[in-house]
Amino acid sequence: MAHLSIIKRNIKLGVKNLLLHKLRSMLTMLGLVFGVGSVIAMLAIGEGASEEALSQIRKLGSRNIIISSQKPAEENSLANNNVRMSVYGLLYDDYRRISETIPTILKTVPVKSMQKPCRYGKRHMDLRIVGTTEKWFDLVQRNVIAGRIISRKDVDEMASVAVLTDHGARKLLAAQNVVGSTIRLGGNAYEVIGIVQTESESAGTMQMPDTDVDVYVPISTTRLHYGDIFSQRKQGSDIREQVELHRIIVEVDNERNVKRTAAAIDRSLSISHKKQDYYMDVPLALLRQARATKRTFSIVLGTIAGISLLVGGIGIMNIMLATVTERTREIGIRRAIGAKRRHIVFQFLIETLVLSIIGGVTGIGMGLFIPWVVTLTTGMPTIVTAYSLILSLGISVSVGIIFGIYPAMRASELDPIIALRHE
Helix, strand or coil: CHHHHHHHHHHHHHHHHHHCCHHHHHHHHHHHHHHHHHHHHHHHHHHHHHHHHHHHHHHHCCCEEEEEECCCHHHHHHHHCCCCEEECCECHHHHHHHHHHCCCEEEEEEEEEEEEEEEECCEEEEEEEEEECCCHHHHCCCCEEEECCCCHHHHHCCCCEEEEEHHHHHHHHCCCCCCCCEEEECCEEEEEEEEECCCCCEECCEECCCCCCCEEEEHHHHHHHHCCEEEEEECCEEEEEECCECEEEEEECCHHHHHHHHHHHHHHHHHHCCCCCEEEECHHHHHHHHHHHHHHHHHHHHHHHHHHHHHHHHHHHHHHHHHHHHCHHHHHHHHHCCCCHHHHHHHHHHHHHHHHHHHHHHHHHHHHHHHHHHHHHHCCCCCCCHHHHHHHHHHHHHHHHHHHHHHHHHHHCCCHHHHHHCC
16 A cells, blocks of 8 residues: 555656646657557558458458459450451350369359340330349349349249349339339340349459449340340441350358369369460459458558657657756755655656656547548548557557656666755
8 A cells, every 4th residue: 555655646746747847748748649649540541441442352252263254365456357256255164064073162153244225114225234043142142122033943944034233223213113024135025023232342453243233134044035146346347256154153162272272263274265265363362462461551551650659759758858957956855865766767757657648548539530530521431440549558658668768767877966966
């Protein structure tokens, strides 16, 4: 109890000494306030930006592999020479071989995409169509707003049914309730059986598989109605392309097998594709890369903000050295009546700790306010984490102790006789 009362008395004395020079104490704390505030704010902004990118990647599925058709460079050069047909991309045989020969694959989804003119009542416009199976909605989960999604029966029977996205429904049908209505896609009639919600953002360099999709139909129906040859008139010439599948989405049984499965798929495809007319996106690899980038980003931001804390610490040392000079006679009196060196050290460290704690707490308030303003004014998400608050306050207190030790030691080493003679 005696030690506790001594500590309380020293704290009161330290606060009293700081209040004797209010402006100087406040200016001394500003370095720590801005340092702590900038650490929290910069980490919050960095965390928010990183988490937004990570959430988009997670939506692609950490166990998914997305294989996409791409037009080889040589096909582009041939097209410029008015060659009438370009044949490239993924095949139905690729889909069957991947599904049947790689044991680590749980689900495989074929995707055929195209753009077709659509008519509903008096409305006419082009819609982006995705032909797929019922498994699509297992791998790329979307909320059902109304009706139902494509079923296995729809695919087997080549049913003329369509599931609109909310994006496509707004474009085509405005606010009408259209489940059960009939639309015409490229001259073929389809019954609208449901509406689903979609994403329109991209995840880094990797887009969502259904970015800006307007309507889903069974893949068997798209093949029956439209075939595999797509015609496009461009710069006065007819360009025809034969692409059987535009994407194949694969779900792996375990995250540990994703890399190995991707390599197996690549080996399998390289046998039948002599030209590079496909590419693979592996969300798990991008997720790991994004996490590593996030860590690096946080370290860089923390280091930059930490410099402000260092400057604040130097300011504390400077003021405390000046305080030692001002209070030399007081130190001499305390030593003369029996105070030991450790008591002098403790007294000055109490004052630096009071400065650093008040500065740190004020900086936390500033650090919480800045991200709120950034989110309010720019719409950018920010995330203030508990570790950033604890880290910032801990560094602030540490800076106060580290930069207060030298002035405290210097005060304790003053000769009592010389100190008493000081004017």
